[in-house]
Amino acid sequence: MSEPEFSLFLVKKSFIDKADDRFKTIMRWKDVDLFRQPLSFLFPADAHDRVERLLDRDDVSIFQNVVFPRVPLRLKTGGYINFDMKLVTKGPDERQLDFYKPGRADEANTAQSTEAAAPAADMYSFFNFVEDLLASPFEDDLDLTMVSMDALRDGSDAGLTDEEKDSARTEFEANLQKHAVGGKVGKLDEASYGLLTGTGFDEEAFDLEMQNVAARLNIAPEKLALKKANMAIDDRDVAPEKLHQALHQARGVFVGEIEDEHGIEKLTGVLDGIEHNRKLIQDAIKKYKYRTSPRSVSDNVASVSIALLQQGKVNLEGQIRRPDEIIVLADHPDISIEHDLAQLEDLIRMRVRKPADEREKPDYYELCRSTMIQERFIEELEAMLTRHGEEASRVGFRIKGMPPVRRGGLHWDALNRLAAKGHPIWIDRFGDAVVAPEALKCLMGGMIEMPPPLMKKLAGHFDGKEMMSQLVATWQAMNVRVVSADLPDYDMKTLAQELGITIAVEDAPEALAS
Incomplete structure (x- = not known):
């Protein structure tokens, strides 16, 4: 393993405690007392900020196997010499910087990263x-x-x-x-x-x-x-x-x-592609080129539709598509909330025009999780319901990609607020029933979805079917309906029925037409 040319020892994150003799000889600092000097003066001005940001971190362990290539270090006599640099944590506030001739640190780095x-x-x-x-x-x-x-x-x-x-x-x-x-x-x-x-x-x-x-x-x-x-x-x-x-x-x-x-x-x-796609979505919303696309949620035993899953879509250059097909919508809360509020306004407005018996069946709108956590969403949703005279219990939400329930956080706080206002909730955290059932009371009267990848994975285990059946029974005992959606083949649809999952999302009309 290559040995460093020299090392600098730091305290209080970025102050020199001592420098070994090789540093003083090679870099001509023998006659200067460097004790408690800030390290940054050894680097050129354009490197100061990055070095300071690096050393100012409380935890630098993520960099322990990183070789910083060709870092310029100041000679006392003027000018700079490039070295490869490694940062080693020695204690809570103690660090060690090892400097190598360019290319020589790779052996040490490979060996250490392999060991670790x-x-x-x-x-x-x-x-x-x-x-x-x-x-x-x-x-x-x-x-x-x-x-x-x-x-x-x-x-x-x-x-x-x-x-x-x-x-x-x-x-x-x-x-x-x-x-x-x-x-x-x-x-x-x-x-x-x-x-x-x-x-x-x-x-x-x-x-x-x-x-x-x-x-x-x-x-x-x-x-x-x-x-x-x-x-x-x-x-x-x-x-x-x-x-x-x-x-x-x-x-x-x-x-x-x-x-x-x-x-x-x-x-x-x-x-650039993200900005282009954002503009397509924004323009479609601005020009009212959007609509919800309904999918029937059916009880296969009773052969009746019990709800509708409504997915918001926009006209993107002549194609009716979900925005999350072209951008990661959760990363763009400014767009997700405009999209979801526009679609919900239309959905609720159209709901109240239905005959009373049809209105009994709830609509579950597929809501982006970054919309859900915005205060504006809750305020405008309540205003919509009041404006159109609709009950919260008839407008549910399907939210995909929720974090684990034990982690809690903003998303679960928002979900609980929606449930407390009477909105039925539908999520895909199927395995959480045995983790924190007390935290899942917000799902009572709503739905839990078993994601196809999870079903497929558990089906491959020797006791996977029994495990899934027990989870299905646990959810049902909590007054939560278990639903399957987008199962890829007949075998998995048969498996869902064997597990006691009798509620399924039918294919979207666009999929049937194609």
Whole structure:
């Protein structure tokens, strides 16, 4: 392992406690007392802010395996010399900066990141790391590299058992960490990962390594179904909010949740695409080119429709689509609230024109979770109901992607407020019935949805069906209807019936017509 050329020892986050003799000799600071001097004076003016922001953090552990390349360090006699730099935490307020000749820190970094290999981070933690790294003294070129392996997906024709998938994930993640800046890898979905790659990333060698890992695991290359995409981080000063919007958008395109017409090759291109799509949605709302699209929610035993699921759609260049097909709507609360309020106004206005017997059947509007937490939404919803003379109990909300109930937070506070006002609630946190039943009273009289991926995953376990049946019974005992939606095939629809899930969302009229 390469040894550093010299080290600086810091206290109170960014003040020099001592410098080793090699630093004083190489950088000509032998005759100067550096004790308690602020570190920033050793860096050029254009690097001050980034160094200060880095060292001012209370927790710098996320950077422990990051090599900051070619950091300029001041010579006492004038000028600067570039070194690769590593930041090491020694105590609550004690840090150590190790400096290497350019390129020499890579061996140490690879060895340490391999030794410290940890499971991949969740997507949000990983994207926070990307933001933090861009605000740091890391000045090398960066790409967001996204990799997926279909062999890891539930229901993949690779035919791996759960144990084999776990083993494969461990090996794949370890291999990804070797190529990732800072050894940081984030999970984008069950079979996809994100990592930052820098100058010198060898894509061909990387692909070969991944194929070799698959071969060791007896996964045929065609069944591995390796897919990869790179997004160049070509704007280092983008605002954090815009950065996260772009990262989520690129991830959505890569995993197939967002339709791509603009490409994800560059960060600036993704940002331009987001602005284009935002304008399409805003223009459609402004010109009243929107409507709700109803889907029947039916009780298959009684053969009756018990509710309608209403999904807000807009006319986008001649196509009637949901906004979340082209942007990650939850990242754009200004658009989501305008879209949802416009659609709800129309929905409630049309409801009160129905015959009394038809009005008994509630409408569940598919609400964006970023709309739900805005105070303006609650105020305007109440005003709409009063204006049109409609009861809250007849206007329910389906909210997808709620955080775990035990985490609580703004979204659960908002959900409880809606339920307290009498609105029926429909969410997809099916597994939470055994986690915190007391916190789920807001769902009484509403619905819980079993997401198809969860149903498919549990069905593959030896006792999965029994587990699901027990959960279905638990929800029903809480006076919450269990509903299935968008099941991909006949086998899963049959499974839903076997589990006692008798309520289902019928295909949308547009889907039937196509």
